[in-house]
Amino acid sequence: MEAEVRPVSRSRSIMTELVFPTDTNHHGTMFGGTLMKYIDKISAISAMRHCSKSVVTASTDSLDFLTPIRMGEAVELEAFVASTHRTSMEVYVVVRAENLFTGERRVTCTAFSTFVAVDENGKPITVPPVLPENAAERKLYDSAPERYEARKKRRAERYSSTD
Template identity: 80%
Template sequence: MNEETARPVGKSRSVMTELVFPTDTNHHGTMFGGTLMKAIDKISAISAMRHCNKPVVTASTDSLDFLSPIRMGEAVELEAFVTWTHRSSMEVYVIVRAENLFTGERRITCTAFSTFVAVDEEGKPVRVPPVVPGNDAERKLHDSAPERHQLRLKRRSQRYASTE
């Protein structure tokens, strides 16, 4: 893939903000982890599609780290961007922040890495353009991505199937 097709991280940057309602919470009054995971997958897919301008499918979600609970009535903001690309895959980083809308206090509540694969009309993988980091934080994520990619490949080769 030539350098003319490379795209800056900023092209894929996507932000989604929602208010946390009672139906989004558990008996502790905090956001269900599964509800947050759904939102992470959604914003990650948008980010990946913005990068490659193609349909994508989720290949993996790893290193989903819950750092602090999100409470009912807070705003939850998800920011996603493509950090690295391989042939047909893209690693997407998501940072989740909660905000108390009355005090203005904001905190990081979750981070996650997901991998998406671009596909054609038949669902076959297609090449994606490379991504170019634009600042030190993006460069750090980009430079450390090949190691995460190797760990995903290793994990995939070690899977246990209960039907075998």
């Protein structure tokens, strides 16, 4: 039986945080690791919304820091499932910073993460296909096979000092 196709809007998730001094480095800008934690969290929520199952992070790639996020700014993360395979989902995240006094907003980071849906024993399970609903989502959906092949190639070529 074919899985029900689900629109991107079902997975769309938004998270907003205020950047405090404990979130920043000696430059007064947000720690990259803190932002990475937020990206993983919002991506997982998005993936679970799409498939209505538990998920695990399989990879995070194309994490591009574009501009720094400063202490006192709000950081908003928007995530949605951009494409799917049999058991995996590619989640796109765009991060925006906002100066709450001036209203200025800017894109500060983009990322792609892959999640796998799992059953109660941690075994991969099938996910529903995703349906893009606008031109921007369609562009990400159409370019997903190229990113998928790059991830497969990277995994095949990875090196470990313990091998």
